[in-house]
Amino acid sequence: MLAAFVIVFREVIEAGLVVGVVLAATRGLVDRGRFIAGGILAGFLGACGVAFFAGAIADLFEGSGQETLNAGVLLVAVAMLIWHNAWMASHGRELAQSLKAVGEEVKAGRKSLMALAIVCAVAVLREGSEVVLFLYGVAAAGQTTASSIIVGGLIGIAGGAVISALLYLGLIAIPLRYLFGVLSALITLLAAGLAAQAMRFLAQGGWLANWVTPLWNTSGILSEQSIPGRIAHVLFGYASQPSASELLAYGMVIVIMLVIRRIVAEGRGHQPQGARISA
Template identity: 30%
Template sequence: MDFTSAFPSFIITLREGVEAALVVGIVLAYLKKAKQSHLNSWVYGGIAGGLVVSALVGVLFGWVIQSLGSSNQKYAPVFEPLLEGVFSVAAIVMLSWMLVWMTQQARLLKCQVEGAINATLTGGTAAGWGIFGLIFFAVLREGFETVLFVAANFQQGLAPALGALAGLMCAVAIGVLLFRLGVKINLRAFFLVMGVFLLLIVAGLVVSALGHLDTAVSTLAQLDRQSERFCFYYERFAKFPSCILGPMVWNTSKVLPERQFPGIVLHTLFGYEDKLYVVQAVGYILFLLTIGSIYLKSVTGWMPFAKRTSVESTANK
């Protein structure tokens, strides 16, 4: 088994697991401060519920993939890359939103969680269910994003799931170190490093998603002559075109193949392709320029290609 593909899901689960652990830790600490520790069981119930539902979502996705693949044998070769492409796009949207939103809300996380708990505790008998819901949806949100990423890479076998499990275990360990043993960890530096890794992983997922969609369309065109028109670039604008991705930018399959070390590491972590096409290259660059710029601005306040202030513009005239 190739465990290289486990690393991206490990990074994602570790980062999101630590986020969920922070929420859980804040809730437990607040309940202890408010002398409401008898509600701790609702916290643990919310954790268990969120994990179980996340696992069920993963099983459901697996069942949908198998069902679609076996429902029509003629078009079965189309469904697999098409589903990988669709799940990849969904994972890109969710992970990008999580990366930017969580970074922007990090400074207010403690106040927001404590405010939600305080409102819940004043609800009387429904306080337990309120605590349960707060933890349940925090864990489910992180779990769902991980499930989407694993589903987008289901062709790689069991390794991404094992990586996700290892990341979850490490996140739990970090939570214990923070809130049980009082170990000091620079969370800002942790989330900054994990955020950069995640940004590059998702950018690579953009390249992979476009590749899966191209494979699906080209396979469909081969099975059904009426679908050949979808291959816009086929034998039109380049000597080695793809179906929908345009001309080839490079072909490094003989120098640095993506299925052999070290190419497989670059492919798994950063979406390196030994055969890269124009649309993939443009998509990769646009993603880093847009989401990457928003993320950097959220973290450091610096915005690449930002407009100069009027003072700077006046000084340069």
């Protein structure tokens, strides 16, 4: 449930930020609500389509190929999480500025209201599609139930909507770099755990012949079947009997995430002073 909450919470906030910036930039514009709502609905329906086809694809691999499918989905989810964190670290500040520019052009008559609908639709579709893939990866990793994912997702939607609304209304002042920094750390650990679980599925499917023997067993200290163990497994990728391949995948993902963030930070540090955008 915690993994679903973190994923959905973050994606809702990101989509909410896009919609909030568009709303703020077009305040007082006639019919803006109708077009923005239409864009949100279009993006939501598109994400539902992604969810539908994800299930259909999964049905094709029922049986002996299920482990391969699960591993593939987990690895794709890991890749998207890595790209997602890198993109947000690199473009998060520029995103708000570009969206404000779109809103100003609409108000000035240089762009139609359809531009607002398209911006909102793409934002909701992108974040919704990522939620679908990430949550499927969490479900494929096991140690959680559909009801837990649903509850965590609903809480994440509610929490993200509240935070987005409060940010838009100016009732709270949370530096976004700190908010997303905490969530990025959780996402990094989640991605590492999914990568390790993918190695386990590949080993079960016969794709790995080496580095599959458990290195230790901490079930007596923290069982994966206990509530704390399940929380640690879903959120941080904890395994009571990890193999060398799982530990290698886990560590590699963390290193990749840290290296990317370091590169992005250094790139910002070398920007000319006038080219930087304040948060």
